[in-house]
Amino acid sequence: MNTKLFVGNLSFNTTENDLQDAFAAHGTVVEANLMVDRTTGRPRGFGFVTMSTPEEAQKAIDALNGAALDGRNLTVNIARPREERPATSGRNRY
Template sequence: MDIYVSNLSPFITNEDLKNHFSKYGTVTSANIIMDKFTNRSRGFGFVTIPDDTEAEKAIKELDGSLIDGKTISANKAKPREDKPARSSYNNRW
């Protein structure tokens, strides 16, 4: 299961996030989303724990917990919505 984690400190690394969640199960990936222009953390990321029971426990235990002095939010990740392609030409008229 993919877990959406928000309100992360800009100083948290992928490894920090993985270590924090690995107390609750096997973490196969932990990825903090970075701004493509500034290369700084956008303050959220995703953690993957394949076992749904372990993932649910991690969400329950870590939602509202402190990491690096910030209260994080942890929820089951929702699928990304398909957005229609933006065309600046069509939007002008």
């Protein structure tokens, strides 16, 4: 089992520290990242948290999936590898 978790349905007011604090109650947080829009710099409403062991990752999923954080019910599950997207050159996209 992977130790990297996808965290979705985050409030745009949630910070990486908020995320780390929420998950730290269920084990050691190795890393917490919020995804932001490259253009605007605004949060995209999801992020990733890496726990130190698969057991801690499962514990965090069990405790936090559906739990409220900043007024939003979280979606927490094992992060899947990003799917490869075909490269586009910017031409012939219509």
